[in-house]
Amino acid sequence: MPPVSRRTILIVGGVGGLTALVGGAGLLWGSTGSQLPGGTGTLSGADDLLQPEMVRSDAGLLRVRLSSAEAAVRIGGREATVLTYNGSLPGPTLVLRPGDRLEVELENGLDAITNLHVHGLHVTPRGNGDNVLLAIDPGDTVDYAYDLPADHAPGVYWYHPHHHGNTADQVAAGLYGAIIVEDPEPIAVTRERVLVISDLSLDGAGRVAPASTRDRMMGREGELVLVNGQLAPTLSARPGERERWRVVNACTSRYLSLRLDGQGLQLLGMDSGRDAEPESVEEVRLAPGNRADLLVDAASGSSTLRTNPVERGSMPGMMGGPTTTGADLAVFEVSGDAVDVPPPVPRQSAPRDLRDEAVTGRREITLAMGMGGMGASGMAFTIDGREFAADRVDTSVDLGAVEEWTLVNTSPMDHPFHLHVWPMQVVEYPGTSIDRPIWRDVVNLPARSRVRVRVPFEDFTGTTVYHCHILDHEDLGMMGIIEAR
Numbered sequence: 001m002p003p004v005s006r007r008t009i010l011i012v013g014g015v016g017g018l019t020a021l022v023g024g025a026g027l028l029w030g031s032t033g034s035q036l037p038g039g040t041g042t043l044s045g046a047d048d049l050l051q052p053e054m055v056r057s058d059a060g061l062l063r064v065r066l067s068s069a070e071a072a073v074r075i076g077g078r079e080a081t082v083l084t085y086n087g088s089l090p091g092p093t094l095v096l097r098p099g100d101r102l103e104v105e106l107e108n109g110l111d112a113i114t115n116l117h118v119h120g121l122h123v124t125p126r127g128n129g130d131n132v133l134l135a136i137d138p139g140d141t142v143d144y145a146y147d148l149p150a151d152h153a154p155g156v157y158w159y160h161p162h163h164h165g166n167t168a169d170q171v172a173a174g175l176y177g178a179i180i181v182e183d184p185e186p187i188a189v190t191r192e193r194v195l196v197i198s199d200l201s202l203d204g205a206g207r208v209a210p211a212s213t214r215d216r217m218m219g220r221e222g223e224l225v226l227v228n229g230q231l232a233p234t235l236s237a238r239p240g241e242r243e244r245w246r247v248v249n250a251c252t253s254r255y256l257s258l259r260l261d262g263q264g265l266q267l268l269g270m271d272s273g274r275d276a277e278p279e280s281v282e283e284v285r286l287a288p289g290n291r292a293d294l295l296v297d298a299a300s301g302s303s304t305l306r307t308n309p310v311e312r313g314s315m316p317g318m319m320g321g322p323t324t325t326g327a328d329l330a331v332f333e334v335s336g337d338a339v340d341v342p343p344p345v346p347r348q349s350a351p352r353d354l355r356d357e358a359v360t361g362r363r364e365i366t367l368a369m370g371m372g373g374m375g376a377s378g379m380a381f382t383i384d385g386r387e388f389a390a391d392r393v394d395t396s397v398d399l400g401a402v403e404e405w406t407l408v409n410t411s412p413m414d415h416p417f418h419l420h421v422w423p424m425q426v427v428e429y430p431g432t433s434i435d436r437p438i439w440r441d442v443v444n445l446p447a448r449s450r451v452r453v454r455v456p457f458e459d460f461t462g463t464t465v466y467h468c469h470i471l472d473h474e475d476l477g478m479m480g481i482i483e484a485r
């Protein structure tokens with residue numbers, strides 16, 4: 001592998017260098033499994049990591065009922081009241097194949113408006129498809145249907161609510177689940193796991209703590225960082241075993257910078273972007289909304305899955321930047337008799353490269369923070385100078401266009417830019433020379449920077465959104481509407 005590969009991984013989060021540990025107010029919650037502030041590397045694993053229930057498509061169809069409602073769950077040995085799909089944190093994992101149809105009956109058992117978004121799936125935004133402009137009232141049930149194209153990219157995706165104004169509150173309280181689109185040719189591993197990483201803060205009564213105005217401006221970060229709803233779980237393997245971890249950053253606003261020192265870590269792909277060959281990595285950065293498809297080769301001993309602190313800029317006119325603290329997430333325990341190392345991963349087909357194709361249009365999209373604005377904060381979070389309006393189309397594109405977008409962040413804080421329906425190829429990134437096609441649906445825009453992406457507007461017409469995936473910022477107005485026609 002050329003040395004450029006490590007830099008490429010950093011594009012994921014691309015959030016500047018690592019900083020020294022900053023002591024977060026790490027809450028010690030419960031008696032089993034402790035999470036120490038800042039990720040100190042002394043973690044005693046508690047219960048075994050559980051897998052969310054898996055539901056698979058059969059003969060091209062997956063039909064599932066998702067009921068969103070308040071529920072009592074156990075976190076770190078104590079009872080907590082959160083929001084869940086079907087009573088579990090996270091919700092069930094939906095397993096699909098390219099070409100499948102997914103039908104979801106979404107029941108709103110919350111006391112607020114909600115809806116459903118299938119993050120990263122390349123499906124129509126029209127009607128009861130991936131339509132985040134739908135508003136489902138409390139007590140109502142709506143049928144969604146999603147038809148995956150036969151050539152849909154395999155990978156890790158996820159679902160979460162997306163009603164403007166309360167997306168962050170609902171995701172932070174527990175509404176999320178993983179979606180897997182399986183590989184056409186299976187990759188041989190000893191076992192597969194889903195790791196949905198989320199964070200939340202609980203008050204003394206075990207209820208989800210409300211976010212302050214300052215939290216929303218910064219992007220809230222929960223005191224507890226959970227894997228599959230668990231605090232500091234243990235994963236066990238034997239030496240030589242190879243695991244596949246499908247990791248979702250479902251945190252409302254927290255950036256992750258994952259390490260698993262002492263074991264072998266390879267990146268198969270991120271979001272819908274799959275490289276031709278897996279590459280060895282030391283650290284994988286995931287902005288809010290990003291996913292990683294990882295191969296873990298168990299070597300020996302006990303390792304901590306850790307997220308390191310991430311510097312993500314500063315807040316205009318305020319003291320102290322929004323530095324994401326680190327945390328110890330889980331223990332990977334390797335013991336027992338060694339097994340034979342599994343066969344190498346078959347070479348994947350080379351990803352499409354839009355740098356070889358004609359661009360039909362160029363535009364610039366600017367994310368900014370300034371004074372004024374709709375919230376109590378007095379701070380406006382804008383795209384192209386405007387806050388979100390549900391009745392205004394901000395960007396129109398022609399079906400079939402291949403556009404080059406220059407994404408400009410004029411603010412002193414990072415913003416992870418997310419476009420629905422159509423994946424983006426990153427063609428220019430600050431401080432990075434890009435040696436191969438990199439496809440993402442969330443691209444971090446470092447503070448005061450410009451990033452260039454190319455987007456093929458293919459297959460679907462209709463209206464959908466792009467926004468900052470610090471979901472607090474999205475709710476504060478950093479979202480725009482795009483129509484393809």
Ligand code: C2O
Nearest residue numbers: 117119162289418
């Ligand atoms: Cu993960 Cu617009 O969403």
Ligand code: CU
Nearest residue numbers: 118119120420
């Ligand atoms: Cu999305």
Ligand code: CU
Nearest residue numbers: 415468470473
């Ligand atoms: Cu933002």
